[in-house]
Amino acid sequence: xxxxxxxxxxxxxxxxxxxxxxxFSRLEGEAIGILREAAAACRRPVLLYSIGKDxxxxxxxxxxxxxxxxxxxxxxxIDTGWKFREMxxxxxxxxxxxxxxxxxxxxxxxxxxxxxxxxxxxxVHTQVMKTExxxxxxxxxxxxAAIGGxxxxxxxxxxxxxxxxxxxxxxxxxxxxxxxxLWGLWNTRLxxxxxxxxFPLSNWTEADIWDYVLxxxxxxxxxxxxxxxxxxxxxxxxxxxxxxxMPLLPDEQPETRSVRFRSLGCWPxxxxxxxxxxxxxxxxxxxRATRWTERAGRVIDGEGEASMESKKREGYF
Amino acid sequence: xxDSLALVHSRExxxxxxxxxxxxxxxxxxGRLLFExxxxxxxxxxxxxxxxxxxxxxxxxxxxxxxxxxxxxEQQQGITIDVAWRYFRTxxxxxxxxxxxxxxxxxxxxxxxxxxxxxxxxxxDASRGLLEQTRRHAMICALLGIRxxxxxxxxxxxxxxxxxxxxxxxxxxxxxxxxxxxxxATAIPLSARSGENLVRPSGVMPWYDGPCLLGLLEAIxxxxxxxxxPFRFPVQWVxxxxxxxxxxxxxxxSGRVKVSDSLAVASSGRVACVARIVTMDGDLPQAEAGQxxxxxxxxxxxxxxxxxxxxxxxxxxxxxxxAAQLIWLDEEPMLPGRGYALRIGHxxxxxxxxxxxxxxxxxxxxxxxVQRLEMNEVGLCHFAxxxxxxxxxxxxNQATGAFILVDxxxxxxxxxxxxxxxxxxxxxxxxxxxxxDRRARAALVGQKPLAVWFTGLSGSGKSTIAKQVEQALHxxxxxxxxxxxxxxxxxxxxxxxxxxxxxxxxxxxAGEVARLMxxxxxxxxxxxxxxxxxxxKLVRDLFQPDEFCEVFVDAxxxxxxxRDPKGLYAKARRGLIPDLTGMGxxxxxxxxxxxxxxxxxxxxxxxxxxVLAHLRAAGIDF
Numbered sequence: 001x002x003x004x005x006x007x008x009x010x011x012x013x014x015x016x017x018x019x020x021x022x023x024f025s026r027l028e029g030e031a032i033g034i035l036r037e038a039a040a041a042c043r044r045p046v047l048l049y050s051i052g053k054d055x056x057x058x059x060x061x062x063x064x065x066x067x068x069x070x071x072x073x074x075x076x077x078i079d080t081g082w083k084f085r086e087m088x089x090x091x092x093x094x095x096x097x098x099x100x101x102x103x104x105x106x107x108x109x110x111x112x113x114x115x116x117x118x119x120x121x122x123x124v125h126t127q128v129m130k131t132e133x134x135x136x137x138x139x140x141x142x143x144x145a146a147i148g149g150x151x152x153x154x155x156x157x158x159x160x161x162x163x164x165x166x167x168x169x170x171x172x173x174x175x176x177x178x179x180x181x182l183w184g185l186w187n188t189r190l191x192x193x194x195x196x197x198x199f200p201l202s203n204w205t206e207a208d209i210w211d212y213v214l215x216x217x218x219x220x221x222x223x224x225x226x227x228x229x230x231x232x233x234x235x236x237x238x239x240x241x242x243x244x245x246m247p248l249l250p251d252e253q254p255e256t257r258s259v260r261f262r263s264l265g266c267w268p269x270x271x272x273x274x275x276x277x278x279x280x281x282x283x284x285x286x287x288r289a290t291r292w293t294e295r296a297g298r299v300i301d302g303e304g305e306a307s308m309e310s311k312k313r314e315g316y317f
Numbered sequence: 318x319x320d321s322l323a324l325v326h327s328r329e330x331x332x333x334x335x336x337x338x339x340x341x342x343x344x345x346x347x348g349r350l351l352f353e354x355x356x357x358x359x360x361x362x363x364x365x366x367x368x369x370x371x372x373x374x375x376x377x378x379x380x381x382x383x384x385x386x387x388x389x390x391e392q393q394q395g396i397t398i399d400v401a402w403r404y405f406r407t408x409x410x411x412x413x414x415x416x417x418x419x420x421x422x423x424x425x426x427x428x429x430x431x432x433x434x435x436x437x438x439x440x441x442d443a444s445r446g447l448l449e450q451t452r453r454h455a456m457i458c459a460l461l462g463i464r465x466x467x468x469x470x471x472x473x474x475x476x477x478x479x480x481x482x483x484x485x486x487x488x489x490x491x492x493x494x495x496x497x498x499x500x501x502a503t504a505i506p507l508s509a510r511s512g513e514n515l516v517r518p519s520g521v522m523p524w525y526d527g528p529c530l531l532g533l534l535e536a537i538x539x540x541x542x543x544x545x546x547p548f549r550f551p552v553q554w555v556x557x558x559x560x561x562x563x564x565x566x567x568x569x570x571s572g573r574v575k576v577s578d579s580l581a582v583a584s585s586g587r588v589a590c591v592a593r594i595v596t597m598d599g600d601l602p603q604a605e606a607g608q609x610x611x612x613x614x615x616x617x618x619x620x621x622x623x624x625x626x627x628x629x630x631x632x633x634x635x636x637x638x639x640a641a642q643l644i645w646l647d648e649e650p651m652l653p654g655r656g657y658a659l660r661i662g663h664x665x666x667x668x669x670x671x672x673x674x675x676x677x678x679x680x681x682x683x684x685x686x687v688q689r690l691e692m693n694e695v696g697l698c699h700f701a702x703x704x705x706x707x708x709x710x711x712x713x714n715q716a717t718g719a720f721i722l723v724d725x726x727x728x729x730x731x732x733x734x735x736x737x738x739x740x741x742x743x744x745x746x747x748x749x750x751x752x753x754d755r756r757a758r759a760a761l762v763g764q765k766p767l768a769v770w771f772t773g774l775s776g777s778g779k780s781t782i783a784k785q786v787e788q789a790l791h792x793x794x795x796x797x798x799x800x801x802x803x804x805x806x807x808x809x810x811x812x813x814x815x816x817x818x819x820x821x822x823x824x825x826x827a828g829e830v831a832r833l834m835x836x837x838x839x840x841x842x843x844x845x846x847x848x849x850x851x852x853x854k855l856v857r858d859l860f861q862p863d864e865f866c867e868v869f870v871d872a873x874x875x876x877x878x879x880r881d882p883k884g885l886y887a888k889a890r891r892g893l894i895p896d897l898t899g900m901g902x903x904x905x906x907x908x909x910x911x912x913x914x915x916x917x918x919x920x921x922x923x924x925x926x927x928v929l930a931h932l933r934a935a936g937i938d939f
Contacts, residue, residue, distance in 0.1 A: 029568050029569075180733075
């Protein structure tokens with residue numbers, strides 16, 4: 001079947017330029033309202049901080065929501081042990097500068113069993129070190145609401161996600177059990193064993209995130225910006241060897257290229273793109289021209305057409 | 318103020334929904350809009366090509382609907398179940414689209430999507446014309462306050478792009494739209510599958526000289542500007558900091574506010590001035606609908622989460638009885654008289670439906686009398702709430718005129734309410750303390766008034782214990798009254814039977830009588846089987862926490878049947894009482910009673926002593 005491009009009457013969308021305050025005040029107001037609601041209505045909420053751009057925006061909005069008071073919940077980072085070193089450094093710097101309470105959780109049992117992206121495979125690694133680790137951490141601390149930076153424009157099954165998404169006991173997600181959400185009058189009532197996932201950035205797009213990072217001058221991990229980095233080509237994806245735990249295949253030869261990341265996860269599972277965008281403005285310009293989704297570089301999402309949906313059913317964010 | 322920020326927003330960002338009957342092609346239309354505006358990245362396009370072959374219903378063409386139906390069940394069944402949210406941009410505007418389900422059984426999902434939108438595209442199939450579901454969706458859009466509607470007459474290719482077919486449908490449409498009061502209701506002939514009149518004028522329908530769909534979406538002026546309405550600010554969170562800061566955080570619901578404006582607390586009527594409008598980016602001189610801010614007032618006023626700050630000269634009525642349109646969302650039908658949790662703004666209280674006046678008829682636009690609403694039905698109901706709530710008519714203010722109902726047990730969102738009017742007679746009178754009040758009456762007789770609610774199976778010992786407790790209190794000089802099922806059912810409640818609805822009404826009246834007696838300064842002992850948790854909750858909500866205690870009089874059904882003081886169980890076994898609690902009708906045990914008496918394990922006097930000890934601990938001295 002031929003893949004036909006639409007006839008070119010539509011040039012790539014230009015940004016509608018307006019005062020930043022007016023462009024974002026609706027999205028910002030909505031997100032801040034959701035953050036305050038989670039704090040007011042839930043017994044023990046936590047902000048899932050994955051260090052990426054969405055988490056950075058989320059954290060910035062959370063500081064705004066409770067200013068000049070303190071954020072009434074801690075941050076939680078699920079560390080798989082395979083995050084880029086620059087991510088961990090960024091995390092520690094932000095937490096220290098802002099004086100935040102950070103909890104780091106590692107699935108110790110998974111680490112002891114030697115789970116890793118190479119021999120265990122991407123799916124098992126993600127299941128054990130991310131999904132199971134998240135469930136462990138939520139149970140351990142008794143969190144009844146986990147606030148995350150997921151957006152509806154990221155992926156098809158997320159397009160149907162609620163803002164306050166109900167999880168049954170065992171953190172399972174049943175799309176058919178979700179409550180209707182009308183007028184932003186959230187129903188946050190929970191039964192025994194139930195919990196919530198809360199998504200303040202539901203209606204933000206990737207473009208909104210970057211425009212907001214630019215206009216609010218929010219610090220992000222430098223990996224988002226292009227630089228010469230050592231990479232290898234594997235399964236059609238540029239992988240950056242962040243340390244020497246990644247065994248090279250016989251014909252693999254690390255090379256240095258100008259690359260950056262659109263989305264950050266475990267380094268062996270996150271593809272880089274070739275780019276020369278060295279500023280946030282460059283990123284925005286590059287994004288307007290691109291024809292690929294941001295998660296296209298994620299190794300875990302491609303396994304099975306509905307793989308995000310099945311991961312969510314098991315308790316993935 | 319035509320150049321207000323809110324108008325800038327609505328020009329920049331349009332939230333709309335696509336609705337209409339199943340198979341009218343909503344997902345295809347939105348999928349194609351995304352595709353034609355260059356919003357579908359290449360990797361998704363490649364996947365679409367694969368899936369179009371796999372779930373192939375469109376031969377060799379791309380099946381655009383697959384861009385939207387994200388859940389596995391939807392792809393397998395080829396239908397849309399849940400609302401899908403999509404985002405796209407053109408040089409002129411950014412759009413948020415709700416793709417809503419067409420099946421009648423998912424009408425509630427369509428209504429949910431509509432509460433966020435200011436424009437609706439209603440699709441019809443040109444070969445089928447206006448259907449029941451088209452009318453239902455148009456009616457719900459009108460009810461929810463959507464003023465701009467577009468009728469997309471889709472699948473014009475199936476009728477050979479025939480002008481007469483379009484005119485027939487659009488004539489019927491304009492008649493319907495006129496009766497629903499939309500401000501605009503353009504009908505556009507198009508074909509989502511082949512792209513005619515979607516993003517550019519079609520060459521195959523030269524007889525049509527109106528706008529194409531995208532052209533209209535880009536150009537239309539949206540008139541729902543909430544910042545021009547009276548100021549409303551639902552307090553969401555109180556911010557306190559170490560430096561003695563105290564601010565009220567929330568998102569401006571409607572209108573605007575400036576520093577030095579005076580504001581009233583809707584519930585108490587207290588007035589104060591705005592001293593600062595605080596944000597992390599610095600103080601603002603003013604704020605308006607949609608902005609999240611923190612207000613600092615110039616004096617200490619008692620304000621908590623759930624309160625509504627309003628413009629003092631344009632206050633909402635405060636009422637605990639009101640009329641509202643209700644959309645029923647749950648599979649379990651509504652039960653008038655049952656207590657539901659009600660959320661309005663950031664306030665949670667409980668409320669029951671006291672009467673259902675009518676349900677709306679979809680096909681005729683008329684109404685018909687009903688006793689209750691079934692799922693997806695809409696009707697006018699009267700409500701009684703446990704406390705006064707602000708009543709802004711929804712048609713005048715969507716930000717504060719809406720509420721939801723939540724089932725107390727399943728915690729599902731079961732109803733969506735749109736305020737119409739207060740039913741309290743003295744609607745402009747704010748509650749004022751009477752010189753002779755509850756406290757004064759109780760002080761005269763020198764006691765703390767209290768309601769003690771005994772619940773349990775027939776034969777568990779409720780009335781016996783209640784009467785002995787009353788005797789002990791009376792002997793000690795306390796003023797008391799004992800209410801039980803028998804003395805109410807002979808008089809006040811003799812019109813009631815034993816159906817679930819009537820049982821609830823019986824308990825509601827008992828609770829109200831107990832409240833009046835408590836107001837008179839009495840200690841009221843109430844003995845009612847009161848089998849449903851929701852009803853007991855409704856009664857409890859009538860009282861302040863320190864005025865009420867619940868006593869669970871607990872004995873196994875076998876023991877109660879053996880005691881059978883009134884011979885009811887014997888009659889039930891002979892089939893004479895089909896709905897006796899414990900046999901034909903359920904008893905829901907209290908989850909957290911203030912006192913739990915096991916009357917099968919201890920003698921009567923011990924149970925009485927336990928209750929008396931509890932009353933002493935609650936501050937009653939005798």
